[in-house]
Amino acid sequence: MLETRTYRAESIQAALLLAKADLGPDAVIVDVRHIGPRTLRGEDGVVELIAAPAQAVVRPAETRRPVTIPGSTGDPLFLSMTALGLGPRFTEDLVRTFRRYRGTGEALRRALAGRIAHYIAVAPWLPVGGRAILALVGPTGVGKTTTALKLAATARADGFPAQVISLAGDDGHDMRLEVLARGLGVPVIRAANGTELQRALRSSTAPFTLIDTVGTNPYDPRAIAALEAALTTAPLVVCVTLPVSGDLDETLEAARRYAPLRPRALILTKLDETRRPGMALGIAERLGRPLLALTTGPSIPQDFVSASTSALAELAAWTLERLERRLRVTDRS
Numbered sequence: 543m544l545e546t547r548t549y550r551a552e553s554i555q556a557a558l559l560l561a562k563a564d565l566g567p568d569a570v571i572v573d574v575r576h577i578g579p580r581t582l583r584g585e586d587g588v589v590e591l592i593a594a595p596a597q598a599v600v601r602p603a604e605t606r607r608p609v610t611i612p613g614s615t616g617d618p619l620f621l622s623m624t625a626l627g628l629g630p631r632f633t634e635d636l637v638r639t640f641r642r643y644r645g646t647g648e649a650l651r652r653a654l655a656g657r658i659a660h661y662i663a664v665a666p667w668l669p670v671g672g673r674a675i676l677a678l679v680g681p682t683g684v685g686k687t688t689t690a691l692k693l694a695a696t697a698r699a700d701g702f703p704a705q706v707i708s709l710a711g712d713d714g715h716d717m718r719l720e721v722l723a724r725g726l727g728v729p730v731i732r733a734a735n736g737t738e739l740q741r742a743l744r745s746s747t748a749p750f751t752l753i754d755t756v757g758t759n760p761y762d763p764r765a766i767a768a769l770e771a772a773l774t775t776a777p778l779v780v781c782v783t784l785p786v787s788g789d790l791d792e793t794l795e796a797a798r799r800y801a802p803l804r805p806r807a808l809i810l811t812k813l814d815e816t817r818r819p820g821m822a823l824g825i826a827e828r829l830g831r832p833l834l835a836l837t838t839g840p841s842i843p844q845d846f847v848s849a850s851t852s853a854l855a856e857l858a859a860w861t862l863e864r865l866e867r868r869l870r871v872t873d874r875s
Contacts, residue, residue, distance in 0.1 A: 707751060
């Protein structure tokens, strides 16, 4: 009986690429089905593909060195990855894959992408075939305004007219937003409350709208309730925007406090402001919401990466290689 593996991706083609990268070009497709809802607008946008190797696969990396399967205790690389918030199974999968393909460059990244797809869903965000309204919520200072402009500018560069609505922003914030948006050719609308937001959305024909909400203290129930009331007036997707540069437990707790807003997607920011950007993998896995984008600096729109299994694989490879080098130096000292 063939041993099967399951792959998840945004399309059949992407899932098939993951399967072939992991099992070889002659991988046998056993089953394909759509699961969801996982995309921003709620449709079944994630494909689950079950595949098996056509024959026993012997990989070059396996013949060169023994593969050490990490356990929950005693393996420094395993422990270093779990300290970033990754669950034990996810960590074991990544460390095993890293040791099997270490030094193979692109082959390592393809293999890591295949494993990451089991644990983290990514969401396509461009409004193909319909209208998308995305509301960014989160604490003060996490980069919601900059991220909204990055999304809008990237969409416009790809031929999708986009606009930004500032919800409940003060004059200083809105003036800065308008100056930045003007240079990008992105229209900005001000909305003081939910009623004005609804009115702005009804009068707009833009296929892609970003709602930049005022920073909300996750530990203030009244502030959360006020934002919930404003956002429930419109059919939109709430996206929690959180920094990777903070404390892991605080970040996860903050995300839980936004549960009344019923967030359906996740953006992670400030990967450039931490020595542990790999924590993005742990946060995304633990929160279990489709990841939409990563931001890596203040430049608009350059410091922005749409979430994909390949981008996350690059982050995982960089993290594992860096941790291994650090552990090697520690062992020698």
